Amino acid sequence: MNWGSFGEFLAMGGYGLYVWGSYVITLLLIALELALLAARHRAALRGRAEPRRQRD
């Protein structure tokens, strides 16, 4: 185990800003991509009904 306390874990030996700045942004971007993908899929499912309605 590398860390004596949660505070030490967060501090990352004084490099907390750089380490957590990397990990948090990466996780946020991946979450954002997944959300955008789900939204695009839903939009595509909605979009396919439109031409049929126009033809009627």
Added chain:
Amino acid sequence: MLAVNIEISLKDVNARNMAGNINWFKYSSPQSFYPLAGRMVPWFLTAAALSGIVGLYVGFFVAPTDFQQGESYRIIFIHVPAAWMSMFIYVVMAFWAAAGLAFNTRLSSMMATALAPTGALMTFIALWTGSLWGKPTWGTWWVWDARLTSELILLFLYVGFMALQAAIDDPRRADKAGAVLALVGVVNVPIIYFSVQWWNTLHQGASVSLTKSPSMAAAMLAGMLIMTFSFWMYSIAAALMRVRAIILERERNTEWVKAI
């Protein structure tokens, strides 16, 4: 009524040909691949999440502190996997683009289009984490050296590919134009990979290579490889999710899409 009957019988003939003579092409039709991809996505997402948890545990709690860089080196567990994936995805994207160009298979081109945003994301993560690693170790966020510059060019290639395809209305023409760009840009990948050998750069050389044993602690290497597996599984899941949306968008006027 007659027209409908003819359409159905033609479809039967096509299905029989696909199933009988050229079975391995069955999943090259968007219609067959759409449900298959849908079944695969949860597996890849689960593999990515589980291996990601294990990889982060190894990276933060098993791997020791680096004697030179202290804790700042722990950025490696996302920096290197993202950088590897950024190059690997580009090669796979160029492969599908080339296959689409050569065989005129729609799904191949759709795969190339689906990979580009995830590849761009991996490239951005590699640059972002590299910058946050460079500040404490090199004293600068950015330097115009060979490794960093060629990786930035990779980001521009991804963005250029997406912008070019978005600018062309006809999807088949967009596929072809994008494929040419993707294929020309593939020369950049070996330039990135070998840049630390060919030029005198600030970026360190490879810690892991196929020709010599890794120059790092076993737990560090294990964490890095597990995280690479996680990023790999995530990239496949994201590309499959995107290709499903692209299939629906492009085939929205077909009967099978309306019937979903």
